[in-house]
Amino acid sequence: MNICLFTSEEIKKPxxxxxxxxxxxxxxxxxxxxDTFDAGxxxxxxxxxxxxxISEEGDISFEFEPKSxxxxxxxxxxxxxxxxxxxxxxxxxxxxxxGVQKVILCGTELTEKSYLExxxxxxxxxxxMLLDGTAQAASTHVPRLVVEKSLEExxxxxxxxxxxxxxxxxxxxxxxxxxxxxxxYLEHEGARSVIAAIGSERGWTDRERDLLEKAGFTLCSMGVxxxxxxxxxxxxxxxxxxxxxxxx
Numbered sequence: 001m002n003i004c005l006f007t008s009e010e011i012k013k014p015x016x017x018x019x020x021x022x023x024x025x026x027x028x029x030x031x032x033x034x035d036t037f038d039a040g041x042x043x044x045x046x047x048x049x050x051x052x053x054i055s056e057e058g059d060i061s062f063e064f065e066p067k068s069x070x071x072x073x074x075x076x077x078x079x080x081x082x083x084x085x086x087x088x089x090x091x092x093x094x095x096x097x098x099g100v101q102k103v104i105l106c107g108t109e110l111t112e113k114s115y116l117e118x119x120x121x122x123x124x125x126x127x128x129m130l131l132d133g134t135a136q137a138a139s140t141h142v143p144r145l146v147v148e149k150s151l152e153e154x155x156x157x158x159x160x161x162x163x164x165x166x167x168x169x170x171x172x173x174x175x176x177x178x179x180x181x182x183x184x185y186l187e188h189e190g191a192r193s194v195i196a197a198i199g200s201e202r203g204w205t206d207r208e209r210d211l212l213e214k215a216g217f218t219l220c221s222m223g224v225x226x227x228x229x230x231x232x233x234x235x236x237x238x239x240x241x242x243x244x245x246x247x248x
Contacts, residue, residue, distance in 0.1 A: 004040075070139060074244060081108040082116055174220070
C-alpha cells in the first residue's frame with residue numbers, strides 16, 4: 001500500500017484503529033502524532049494527511065491536504081474472458097496497478113459456467129482488488145469494472161453508444177488465426193486509444209473470432225506460447241502502454 005485511499009466521506013472522519021489502513025499507518029509506517037502519510041480520495045485528489053491526534057483507543061484523526069488531481073488512467077480498455085476467480089483477483093490487481101481505464105469481464109463460449117456464477121464481483125472482492133492495485137501504484141483513480149454475459153451482448157450494448165469504440169484501435173489476442181503480431185500491429189497502427197480483448201483459459205471459438213473481426217477487431221498474437229489469461233492480460237497491457245509511450 002503506497003497510498004491510503006479514502007472515500008470523500010471517510011477522509012473527513014477519524015480512522016478506527018480496527019481499520020486495515022490504521023493498522024498499516026501505525027504498525028507498518030510507524031507514524032505518530034504530527035507525522036504525515038500519503039493519502040488520497042478515491043476517484044479524486046492525491047496529497048498528504050497529517051496526524052493530528054491518536055486517541056487512547058487508538059483511533060487516528062488527521063487533516064488531508066490535496067496536492068494533485070491524482071495519476072490519470074490510460075486510454076486502454078480490456079475485455080477479459082472470465083477466468084477462474086483466483087486468477088481474476090490477481091489479474092484485476094495487476095492491471096489496476098498498470099493504470100488501465102476500464103475492465104470488461106465477459107463470458108465466452110468456453111468459459112466455465114461456474115466462474116460466471118462466482119460471487120467475486122457481487123461481494124465486492126473484484127472491486128477490492130482494483131482498489132489494492134490502485135493503492136500499490138500510489139494512484140487514486142480506480143478502473144471502471146463492467147460485466148457482460150457474452151461477446152454478443154457486449155457488442156449489442158456497444159452499438160447503442162459506440163463513440164468510444166469508433167476512435168480506438170481494437171485488438172483481440174489469438175494464437176490460432178492471428179493476422180499480425182501485437183508488436184507489428186502497434187508499430188504500424190500506433191496506440192492512442194486501445195480496446196484489447198483477451199480470451200478465457202481455453203481461448204476463443206471460431207464463431208467468437210468471427211464476431212470479433214466483424215466488430216472491427218484485428219486478431220494479433222504474442223508468440224507461439226499459450227499463456228494464462230492473467231499473464232496475457234498483464235503482458236499485453238504492458239506492451240500496449242509502452243507503445244503509448246506512458247512507460248518511459
